[in-house]
Amino acid sequence: MTVVFIIGLVIAGALVWAVRVGMRVMDREPDRPRADEQPHLPDTGAVHEEREMREPDEIPLNNDGSPRLMPYELHHSGSRRGEDQKRRRWLPGSSGAFGSGGPGHV
Numbered sequence: 001m002t003v004v005f006i007i008g009l010v011i012a013g014a015l016v017w018a019v020r021v022g023m024r025v026m027d028r029e030p031d032r033p034r035a036d037e038q039p040h041l042p043d044t045g046a047v048h049e050e051r052e053m054r055e056p057d058e059i060p061l062n063n064d065g066s067p068r069l070m071p072y073e074l075h076h077s078g079s080r081r082g083e084d085q086k087r088r089r090w091l092p093g094s095s096g097a098f099g100s101g102g103p104g105h106v
C-alpha cells in the first residue's frame with residue numbers, strides 16, 4: 001500500500017514539474033500577433049483557384065536499345081494538362097467508396 005502511494009506521489013510530482021516547464025517555455029515564446037499584424041486580403045481581392053484535369057506523363061520505354069532517358073531530359077512535372085477538361089462525376093449505380101460494401105459497377 002505504501003509503495004502505491006509513493007508511486008502516486010512521484011507521478012503527481014512529475015506532472016507538476018512538466019506543467020511548470022511548459023509554462024516557462026511559453027513565457028520565452030514571442031507574443032502573439034496583434035489584430036493589425038494579422039494577414040489580410042490584397043487590395044485586388046481574393047485570389048481564385050484554378051482547376052484543371054491532369055493526366056500522367058508517360059515515360060517512353062527504350063526496348064529498342066536506344067540510350068535511356070536522363071533526369072535532365074524530363075520536364076519538371078510528372079503530369080500534363082489533360083485533353084478532356086470535364087470533371088468526372090459520380091454515376092448512379094456505380095460503387096461508393098472503397099470498402100463500402102457496395103456491389104461495384106453494375
